[in-house]
Amino acid sequence: xxxxxxxxxxxxxxxxxxxxxxxxxxxxxxxxxxxxxxxxxxxxxxxxxxxxxxxxxxxxxxxxxxxxxxxxxxxxxxxxxxxxxxxxxxxxxxxxxxxxxxxxxxxxxxxxxxxxxxxxxx
Amino acid sequence: xxxxxxxxxxxxxxxxxxxxxxxxxxxxxxxxxxxxxxxxxxxxxxxxxxxxxxxxxxxxxxxxxxxxxxxxxxxxxxxxxxxxxxxxxxxxxxxxxxxxxxxxxxx
Numbered sequence: 001x002x003x004x005x006x007x008x009x010x011x012x013x014x015x016x017x018x019x020x021x022x023x024x025x026x027x028x029x030x031x032x033x034x035x036x037x038x039x040x041x042x043x044x045x046x047x048x049x050x051x052x053x054x055x056x057x058x059x060x061x062x063x064x065x066x067x068x069x070x071x072x073x074x075x076x077x078x079x080x081x082x083x084x085x086x087x088x089x090x091x092x093x094x095x096x097x098x099x100x101x102x103x104x105x106x107x108x109x110x111x112x113x114x115x116x117x118x119x120x121x122x
Numbered sequence: 123x124x125x126x127x128x129x130x131x132x133x134x135x136x137x138x139x140x141x142x143x144x145x146x147x148x149x150x151x152x153x154x155x156x157x158x159x160x161x162x163x164x165x166x167x168x169x170x171x172x173x174x175x176x177x178x179x180x181x182x183x184x185x186x187x188x189x190x191x192x193x194x195x196x197x198x199x200x201x202x203x204x205x206x207x208x209x210x211x212x213x214x215x216x217x218x219x220x221x222x223x224x225x226x227x228x229x
Contacts, residue, residue, distance in 0.1 A: 035218075045158075045166065045209055047218040059216040062123075095165055107213035108156040110177070112165035 002026040002111045004096050009116030016086050020116055022079040022096030027111075030054070030074035033099035035109060036081050038092035038118075048094070049081065053103060064090075086120045093117050124148055124212050128221035134229040139200045143224045145193045145210035154214040157186055157195045160223075161206045169208075170195060202228075 008020040022034070036048040049060045049070040058070050069082040079096050094116050097109035125148035135141050145155065153173040158166035168177045170186035173193055183198040197204055205228050210221040 044223045045160075045211075045220040047216075047220070050216065050218075061217050100168075100171070107154070107216065107218050108168065108171055108211060109158075109166075110168050112167075114165055 002098065004098065004111055004113035006094060006096050006113045006116035009094060009118045011119045011121060012086055013122050014086060014088055014120055016120070018083045018086065018118060020081040020083065020094055020096075020118070022113060024077045024079065024096075024098070027098070029072075029077040031102050033101065033105040034072060034079045035097045035099060036070060036079075037095045037097050037109070037112075038090075039095070039115070040089075040092045043092075046092070050099070050105065050107075051079070052105065083118070086118075088120050091118060091120045123217050124151060124214060124219050126210055126212055126219050126221040128208075128210055128224050130224060131222065132225040132227065134227045135200055136229045137200050137202060141197045141200055141226065143195045143208055143210075143226075145188075145195070145221050147191045147193075147212055147214075150190045151212045151214035153189050154212055155186075155188065155193045156211045156213055157184075158209045158211065159204075159206045160209065166209065171213075200226075 003025045005023045035050045051058050051070045067085045071080045096113045098111040100110040127146045129144045155173045157170040160166040174186045185196045208224045
């Protein structure tokens with residue numbers, strides 16, 4: 001059974017930093033591109049970032065480019081999101097999501113975690 | 123960036139009704155269009171991929187159609203468990219973008 005379990009969400013002040021983690025199981029982690037998608041309270045879905053199966057390629061939404069860094073450790077079946085210079089508008093539930101494509105990317109998601117809540121507030 | 127616009131934003135319907143939700147892309151995305159269902163407090167669930175392909179395990183009352191810029195999600199006969207929010211998402215190229223969502227409520 002595929003499982004994605006996010007952690008690391010807390011309350012942080014504007015300008016602060018945070019690292020989110022996503023522990024993956026039930027599939028061959030290093031075969032798949034992984035994504036972070038966020039959802040502000042009561043709002044829609046916003047894609048944040050992706051990282052290729054081998055970690056060589058990354059993409060970011062303009063809203064987080066230069067502030068967030070996605071990474072992965074395939075030896076630990078783990079995905080990360082380093083979030084710096086946090087803003088109040090970064091407040092959201094952050095989901096990790098598995099790309100449906102193997103050894104590539106198809107840019108859509110067949111499995112999602114339950115999310116971890118990041119609140120940026122003074 | 124490719125903008126995705128869904129309509130309507132909300133919809134009231136009854137069990138047994140046929141419902142259609144529309145999604146429009148700001149430029150052609152061929153068939154790179156996917157639909158998700160999200161229930162309160164839950165993660166989104168993939169329903170339809172590549173505009174018209176039904177994800178494994180999804181009931182056949184869900185169907186998708188369209189190509190280019192205009193797409194539809196149809197639920198042929200609403201069931202109580204279908205009341206949720208639906209999102210379209212383009213997978214043509216990053217940045218990946220979603221529609222704003224359609225909230226389907228019980229009439």
